[in-house]
Amino acid sequence: MMEDIVRKIEEANEEAVRRILAGDPLWEDIRPAREVVPGMAENTILHAGPPIRWERMAGPMRGAIMAALMFEGRAQSPDEAVRLASGGEIRFSPCHEHRTVGAMAGVISPSMPVFVVRNASFGNLAYCGWRDLAQASGCFDELTIKNMRWLRDVGMPTLAAAVRKRGRLELKPLWARALTMGDELHNRVSAGTSLFARAMAPHLVRAVPDTSAVAEVLEYLADFDLAIVPLTMAGCKSVMDAAHGVEASTVVTAIARNGVEVGIRVSGLGDQWFVGPAQPVKGTYHPGFTEADGCPDLGDSAIIETAGFGGCAIAAAPTHVTVADEPGSASAYTREMYEITLAKNSSYPIPTLGFQGIPTGIDVRKVVETGILPIVDTPVAHKEPGRVRGVIGFGMSRPPMECFVKALTAFGDQYLP
Amino acid sequence: MRKHERAAPHPGKEPLRVVNVGLEWFHRSLLSQGAKTVHVAWRPPAGGDPKIANLLDRLSGRTTKE
Numbered sequence: 001m002m003e004d005i006v007r008k009i010e011e012a013n014e015e016a017v018r019r020i021l022a023g024d025p026l027w028e029d030i031r032p033a034r035e036v037v038p039g040m041a042e043n044t045i046l047h048a049g050p051p052i053r054w055e056r057m058a059g060p061m062r063g064a065i066m067a068a069l070m071f072e073g074r075a076q077s078p079d080e081a082v083r084l085a086s087g088g089e090i091r092f093s094p095c096h097e098h099r100t101v102g103a104m105a106g107v108i109s110p111s112m113p114v115f116v117v118r119n120a121s122f123g124n125l126a127y128c129g130w131r132d133l134a135q136a137s138g139c140f141d142e143l144t145i146k147n148m149r150w151l152r153d154v155g156m157p158t159l160a161a162a163v164r165k166r167g168r169l170e171l172k173p174l175w176a177r178a179l180t181m182g183d184e185l186h187n188r189v190s191a192g193t194s195l196f197a198r199a200m201a202p203h204l205v206r207a208v209p210d211t212s213a214v215a216e217v218l219e220y221l222a223d224f225d226l227a228i229v230p231l232t233m234a235g236c237k238s239v240m241d242a243a244h245g246v247e248a249s250t251v252v253t254a255i256a257r258n259g260v261e262v263g264i265r266v267s268g269l270g271d272q273w274f275v276g277p278a279q280p281v282k283g284t285y286h287p288g289f290t291e292a293d294g295c296p297d298l299g300d301s302a303i304i305e306t307a308g309f310g311g312c313a314i315a316a317a318p319t320h321v322t323v324a325d326e327p328g329s330a331s332a333y334t335r336e337m338y339e340i341t342l343a344k345n346s347s348y349p350i351p352t353l354g355f356q357g358i359p360t361g362i363d364v365r366k367v368v369e370t371g372i373l374p375i376v377d378t379p380v381a382h383k384e385p386g387r388v389r390g391v392i393g394f395g396m397s398r399p400p401m402e403c404f405v406k407a408l409t410a411f412g413d414q415y416l417p
Numbered sequence: 418m419r420k421h422e423r424a425a426p427h428p429g430k431e432p433l434r435v436v437n438v439g440l441e442w443f444h445r446s447l448l449s450q451g452a453k454t455v456h457v458a459w460r461p462p463a464g465g466d467p468k469i470a471n472l473l474d475r476l477s478g479r480t481t482k483e
Contacts, residue, residue, distance in 0.1 A: 006478035250476070369473050371460040405469060412472045 005248075005415055009365075012249035016267045017343045017361040019246070020307065023239030024120040027169040027231055030160035034110035037098050037127050041110075045069075046095045046129075048106025048300045049258025050273040054085050054092060058259025058278075060295050063138025063385025064105035065092075070140060071148045072109050078140055078386075094263075096254055097271065099241060100127040101233045101300035104136035104381055104391075105259070112148075113156035115231050117171070119238035126241055128234035130156060131226055133390045136299075137381035144389075150216075158208050158217045162200050165207035169199055171235040175309070176348050179358075184317035185232055186301060186310030187377050187394055193228040197221040229301065236307035237300075243267055243361075248415055250408075251342070252362040255302040255374060255399055259295045259381075262399040266364055266407050269414065276402030281380045283395015289388075294380040297397045302376045308345055308358035311375035311396060312337040316350045316358075320377070333375045333396075334359065340366040340374065364407045373398035 033040050040046070045068055047061055054062070066081035069090075075081035084090060095102045102108050108129040115128045130151050134144045163169060174195050181191035197218065204214045221227050244253040249267035256263050263273040278296035285291065304310040314320060315334035331352060337359035338344070344357030362374055375398055379391040435454040437444040444456035463469035473479075 003478060005476065009476060365473060365476055368464075368469060369462045369477070371464055401464070405463075405466075408469065408472060408476070412476065416472075416475060 008248045009250055012246050013251055013342055016243045016246045016249040016251040019243040020239055020360055021345055022121045025117050025171040025235035025238045026120050027117050029116040030113045030156050031116055033108050033112050033114050037100050039098050044091050046093055046108040048102050049256045050261055050263025050275050051094050052258045056260055058295050059383045059385040060138030060381040061105040061259055063140050064107035064135055067135045067140035067144055068107050068109040071145050095300055096256055101237045101303050102129045103131045103301050104299040106300045115234045117234040117238045119242050122242040124238055124241050126234045126238035128230040131230045137391055138385035139389055140386055154213050155217055155220055158213045161207040162203040166203040179316045179348050180351055182317055182319055184310055184314045186304045188317040188320035189228050190225055193225055196228045233301055233303055236303045239307050250364045252306060255306050256300045257297040259298040262297055262403060264403045269410055274403045274407040276400030279397055281378055281395040281397045283393050285393035289392040293382055293392055295383040298381055305374055305376045308360040311377040313358040314377055315352050336372055339370050340372050364404050367404045368408050
């Protein structure tokens with residue numbers, strides 16, 4: 001009997017990993033969330049991480065929601081936004097439960113445009129909101145709202161016209177190339193964003209007659225190193241969603257943080273969240289800030305690590321090790337991740353590790369057995385909303401072991417006789 | 418007799434060569450004193466929780482192989 005379940009798990013994990021390795025994300029479009037995100041009603045606001053009520057939300061998430069309500073014209077002031085958010089009229093829901101991911105606070109309201117990515121191998125779609133660092137980290141001042149409106153009215157429609165003109169953008173070769181150029185694809189993305197700009201520039205010019213809009217978008221791509229991150233997040237979400245729902249698989253298909261709790265989802269355990277307390281981020285803080293100022297672990301961007309990039313592939317980003325806890329630790333982090341994963345994805349070789357593929361398919365059993373937790377490299381928001389425009393540092397974080405022990409226990413309850 | 422003495426190094430006479438298992442602090446402490454050490458990052462499975470370790474055994478097939 002016991003051998004049966006072990007065989008079943010091994011076969012299920014092989015299938016889940018096969019799906020991850022076969023993932024082929026294509027960026028196809030940008031559309032307003034209300035038009036494409038499943039379950040997005042006019043009173044819906046999506047957020048990062050596992051479910052959480054307004055009363056328990058972290059500062060940056062509250063600030064980002066206040067910005068969203070003012071941006072949507074539903075509130076005229078921060079105070080009015082707080083009254084509306086706390087009044088019960090708004091339905092808050094995790095991005096992940098809508099085939100969507102959101103950076104940092106991950107707040108997405110109905111009129112915000114989202115990147116639309118199709119996993120060509122399996123046909124499933126995934127979405128990610130834009131990345132405005134100020135709003136995503138909880139700013140809600142006039143400049144933030146103005147920048148959000150520029151993204152909605154100029155930036156995103158211009159990019160949308162370009163990608164429609166191009167037909168689609170294949171993310172797989174772009175990611176692979178960026179990895180060989182010193183990116184890990186989460187926070188060291190200079191190569192990826194440059195390749196993205198290069199791929200889109202001619203189509204921007206051909207698709208959009210308004211040259212000032214084209215110039216503004218090219219400036220945005222030139223000035224904002226992290227511009228490609230939401231596209232990568234949507235791509236990784238499309239890959240991991242295809243691996244979700246494999247009966248008896250112990251592969252982790254999502255790691256998501258809301259600033260209070262971290263939640264994981266497991267392929268063979270349906271849509272349950274397994275949560276534990278979000279941890280402070282160890283890292284490099286901007287002058288004048290320390291770990292004590294930082295909001296604990298925040299954002300859906302850990303979907304990038306779940307797919308094997310980011311912290312898991314940080315050996316590929318030797319220039320990014322300054323945010324790690326000691327020099328030379330980047331390779332050690334990635335080597336450690338091979339201990340808790342089931343495969344190496346040869347589509348994405350890491351030059352500094354002899355071109356081994358990125359660690360792929362985090363196995364809940366291996367995490368609990370070894371005590372090695374997935375490593376995430378992540379930006380940090382100030383814990384008080386609106387206090388700082390943008391992030392206050394970057395660092396390394398790990399989801400709590402509690403998530404994995406809870407998942408393993410639930411797995412035993414569901415699958416063992 | 419001489420061969421036997423060499424096989425059992427005497428602290429203080431021969432440099433220590435240490436394989437440290439588990440707590441990394443011992444490894445670092447020896448390193449700081451100039452000793453040659455190799456650290457093995459070992460932790461008890463499931464953090465030493467017997468209930469979870471048993472569950473892991475059942476889900477990994479280790480018990481069935483015994």
